[in-house]
Amino acid sequence: MVHQQSSQARLSPSGDTEDMTEMSKLLAPRLAYFAGVARTEHVTRAAHEMNVPQSTLSRAMARLEQDLGVDLFARHGRTVSLTTAGRTFLASVERALAEVERAAEEVRADADPATGKVAFGFLHTMGAETVPGLLHAFRADHPRIRFSLVQNYGEAMLERLRAGELDLCLTSPVPDAPDLVARRLDEQKLRLVVPADHRLAARRRIRLAEASDETFVTLEPGYGLRRITDDLCRQAGFRPRVAFEGEEAETLRGLVAAGLGVALLPPPTVPRPGVVELTVTAPKAAREIGVAWLADRPDTPPVAAFKKFLLSRRGNLLPA
16 A cells, blocks of 8 residues: 655654654654554454544554555555564554653652652751651651652752752752742751861850951852851951862861861751851851742642641751
């Protein structure tokens, strides 16, 4: 059987992306029909199994062959058999349909109320104690919910949130953006960390202005804690002289212990030898911790459950 050349989009020998996209739109709705007919080698039987009119199925197969420009079936009365081209096409179609089914099963599993998955981002400084404690408490009532955990700095997490790679994130400062919803959960005091042999190490409290002549070690620009450090120093009347920039708070604490500068940091999980941590009395040295999610994006049941749990911890998020 020879079909007329179709006026619809045809597979381009050059593999042009636009042509491929148009061809995909044409072929996709018919692939399951094709696989059903190929499996049964009988249009009437395939139509019955797939619960579609035989005429619909026959037209779909004829149009598929027309759009491809090749014969996929040889007709033998009421039965059909695959041509060489049909067998080649079927192998790829079966792989494509299997991948679609696998993807469907995956998203259904991730949305399951009891065993689904939450993609959760949080700051590096939340990883040692805060987040493990939160997950332990949450899983007491939701023992089978799974988590994909991402540690990063605030701006990077918000980018991943917007890209759909995260469901929720703990971040600081609490973002204020029209495409996001954010809720303040807690406040964490920051301390001025100095070397153990520093001139200020005998003090317990300090006004930040007293450190105006010090060399600072800080996180890199773009990190929330760096912005907070710069802002607090500005409020204290000076611009910090930065000698080292890093990506992780405990690394900065190590640099302080080595005598390379001072730093404004949240409390450590465990005391670090070689440093002294001073309470800052002025200006108020603290950072707000909040949870953020993408506005107008519906939650799966596991995400909704974890969001509700986080909001219930308002004022009690951080270890005492």
